[in-house]
Amino acid sequence: MKVVSRSGDDLAYYSQLFQIPRVLIEDANPAITGNVLPNGIEVQIPGYIVQQESRLDIDFAEIALQYHLPIDGIVLLNQDGQKPFSVPVRVMNPVIVTDKPYEYQSLLDDLDVLSCHYPFIKVESVGKSVLGKELLEVRIGQGEKIIHYNGSFHANEWITTAVLMKWLNDFLLAVTNDRTLCGMDCMPYYRDMSISMVPMVNPDGVDLVLKGEEAAEGKVDVLKINNGNPAFYAWKANIRGVDLNNQYPANWEVEKRRKIPKAPAPRDFPGETALSEPEALAMKELAIRRNFERVLALHTQGKEFYWGYEGHEPEHAANVAREFEERSGYRAVKYVDSHAGYKDWFIQEFKRSGFTIELGKGINPLPLSHLPGIYEDSVKILMAGLYM
Structure with missing residues (x-):
């Protein structure tokens, strides 16, 4: 107003x-x-x-x-x-509806609505996808310590974007109406720290999953990469067939050597080189520019989260993991036999806490009917990520 x-x-x-x-x-x-x-x-x-x-x-x-x-x-x-x-x-109620197939245009429209109602949020492009879509970061708060959240690194995990956008709307309602969220007063966190959020890291891939071959705009032969299958529901990669969460210089060579796809594929191909994809590079540069205190990367599925990497995680990360586990019921897993992910690189590079949160349970893409239950569990982790 x-x-x-x-x-x-x-x-x-x-x-x-x-x-x-x-x-x-x-x-x-x-x-x-x-x-x-x-x-x-x-x-x-x-x-x-x-x-x-x-x-x-x-x-x-x-x-x-x-x-x-x-x-x-x-x-x-x-x-x-x-x-x-x-x-x-x-404004006393949510102004956006997240219970929908959450394609890139939905993100743009909803960020416009939120920016109109809550003009203290900052929305900034931090890079572009292969097809030129802006990778948008939302920032809230005044503190020097920045907690970062991201979603949809993997295309068919687009429900993670819906979760983040619902949380964003709920957080904005809380700070403007003197409400609590998960029993927590939100205004002190607004004053004392900042939230960074990239709700959709892989917009080209998300649109491919939700809209089909037309989303490639004729610029990439996605049908060939998908072995002629016109259904893209199982696609995790970016539009060029590179898995964005296998792109980071944290033992990337190990993943390159052992991954079965040796060429662009719907999932798991780590690229010809580390950080070959503009989306992956933009997220690396953002972490360096903002100097994140903590990273929470949302994925699906499994109702568990991974919080360690090669012994580089700080001691207090165990306390954070324990809190996440107790609040959400998700299983805390310290190490998995996996490398080259965003949180892997962040922990290795910054020696700070990073988490890969596997929301929900089932087969990707998880159906929208799971969203209320997923949100009920995950919002407890999202809020706990601010204060631990």
């Missing part, structure tokens, strides 16, 4: 007027500096929308009483005095 300032107003007053933490209003209006606002400045108020009051015979006092708002909140939004009056309405 946008309001137009009056001479002498300030952001602290707007925070009090609309009961939104001042820090959120400040972050939604980074161009505004100083305490007292001049007349006529447009100010974003997060967590509100504007509705029109259809009745023409109503006054400000009646509207304020009906909507449980201070009268000045109505006055501020209707400085021209023209009817029908505009009414500021607090």
Whole structure:
């Protein structure tokens, strides 16, 4: 919601007027500096929308009483005095629907909606896919320590994007409405740390799984890579047939030597060289640029998570893993016979905690009917990832 300032107003007053933490209003209006606002400045108020009051015979006092708002909140939004009056309405429920086949356009549309309602979030392109789709990072918070989450490294695991986007919406509702999430007050985490999220690392592959051969735009012979099969539901790789989570310089040579596909394939081909794919390289460069404190990579399936790599994990990672296990019921696995993954490289490179979370149980792609149960378990891990 946008309001137009009056001479002498300030952001602290707007925070009090609309009961939104001042820090959120400040972050939604980074161009505004100083305490007292001049007349006529447009100010974003997060967590509100504007509705029109259809009745023409109503006054400000009646509207304020009906909507449980201070009268000045109505006055501020209707400085021209023209009817029908505009009414500021607090957003109390999710503004996006994640229970759907979550293709790339869904991500773009939903990020636009969230940015409109919560303009303190930052959405930035951190690279491009093979087909030129922007790899989008969402950032929230003010702290120097950055906790990173990502989803859809693997194409047919696109339900992980839906999980992250649902959590994002729930977190934004919590900080703007003074709510808890999994019993945790979210505002202290907003102030003390930052969340980085790349909800869809592999947009080309996700669209291939959900939309079929047309998603390749005629630029890659995906039908040939898929052995002539027009159904791509089992496809994990990027559009060129490279497994993005087998691309990292953490014993990549071991994976290259032992993986059965020696050429582009729907899954498991680690590429001709490490970091040959733009999506994998972008995620590496992002970790270095942001200097993540912790990484949680969402995959499916198995109701377990992997938290160690070759002894490079820090001592406190065991405590974090134990907390994840207790909260979610997922099984903690320290080591698996696997290399070249994103969390493997992160742990090796930064000596910080990294986790591969295998959401749900079944056969990929997991059906949407599993989403509520998956979210109920995984949101406990996502929240615990912030404070441990």
